Amino acid sequence: MSVVVVTDSSSRLAPDECKQWNIRQVPLHVLVDLIDLRDGIDEVPYDIHAVPRATTAGASPADLAETYQHALRDSGGDGVVAVHLSAALSSSYSSAVQAAREFGSAVRVVNSRSAAMGVGFVALAAAHAAAAGADVDSVEAAARSAVERNHAFIVVHRLDNLRRSGRIGTAASWLGTALSLKPLLRLDVDGRLVLDQRIRTIGKAHAAMIDRVVELVGERRASIAVHHVDNHDGADQVGAALTDRLPQVESLSVCDMGPVLSIHVGAGAIGVVVQTAE
Structure with missing residues (x-):
């Protein structure tokens, strides 16, 4: 066995x-x-x-x-x-x-x-x-x-779902005045959802997320998953950009985020999870 x-x-x-x-x-x-x-x-x-x-x-x-x-x-x-x-x-x-x-x-x-x-x-x-x-x-x-080799980023279209669920963690301090932002969020080393960058538009937020992933992976091999909430086209575009810029990636998949997580991040959200090779 x-x-x-x-x-x-x-x-x-x-x-x-x-x-x-x-x-x-x-x-x-x-x-x-x-x-x-x-x-x-x-x-x-x-x-x-x-x-x-x-x-x-x-x-x-x-x-x-x-x-x-x-x-x-x-x-x-x-x-x-x-x-x-x-x-x-x-x-x-x-x-x-x-x-x-x-x-x-x-x-x-x-x-x-x-x-x-x-x-x-x-x-x-x-x-x-x-x-x-x-x-x-x-x-x-x-x-x-x-x-230790896991990294995760997410861009949400609206902060309402995260605000209701209380999952925003240490980024909560700017929620009250930042509802117009399309922030790039990440999971920190303790698995908490925190602010990575303040960004004004969805397009720039997605670009920043792609840049962060490319910088993180560098020349290493990695496996990547792109997740989305009712935004398959946007996720496909992010996946295509990562495939183009990281040709050494071993696998890249695109799939929905699932119902449990989608309730907390809301429609349009796109996340990228990276597992770098040993």
């Missing part, structure tokens, strides 16, 4: 990818009035980000414990490494730590300090190590190494 990797539905990993690498996903939740929709299981309206009543909730300790138990059994006792959405953005990580206590050292929980494919890249790094026969210590080490 081998170590099994668990993540949550924020990771944006495709079902085929999870199946290929034996990754288990726990759903996050979208709440609308009294309806609880499980991300990746229940059908969530594509425009859920436009529903003012929509909120989100992390994975529950009970769901996590059940998933960890099944994964540990399927590993034949080799162990489980769980990779979750940034602790600064979601309660899922703290719930995961709570759920993992009953399994002792057999279940290791890793804070991705990221979101979307930032979580997915870390889970994949762990799964690749597990598939190569690494023990649970080495699989955990592979995940933590990937965390």
Whole structure:
């Protein structure tokens, strides 16, 4: 048997990818009035980000414990490494730590300090190590190494969603007077959403994000994911620009940000997640 990797539905990993690498996903939740929709299981309206009543909730300790138990059994006792959405953005990580206590050292929980494919890249790094026969210590080490090589940027069209959700972090001090800005935001080393640059137009903000990614990657190999909320054309343009300027990139994908994250960043948002090579 081998170590099994668990993540949550924020990771944006495709079902085929999870199946290929034996990754288990726990759903996050979208709440609308009294309806609880499980991300990746229940059908969530594509425009859920436009529903003012929509909120989100992390994975529950009970769901996590059940998933960890099944994964540990399927590993034949080799162990489980769980990779979750940034602790600064979601309660899922703290719930995961709570759920993992009953399994002792057999279940290791890793804070991705990221979101979307930032979580997915870390889970994949762990799964690749597990598939190569690494023990649970080495699989955990592979995940933590990937965390250190993760970078994420996002440009939002409006700040309303972030303002409502409280996910803006240390950038909150300028929200009151900066509603006309199209800021470039990033996830810092602790996985908090913070201001990177103040910018006045969407076009300039996207250009600045591309420049930041190109500067960060340099001549290194990297994997990149471009995410969007109902803005596929804009995401394709950002992806094309990055492909042109970073020909050494190993992979570049474009996909939606998913319902949970879209509720917090709103329509039109485009984000870029980068995983640099070791």
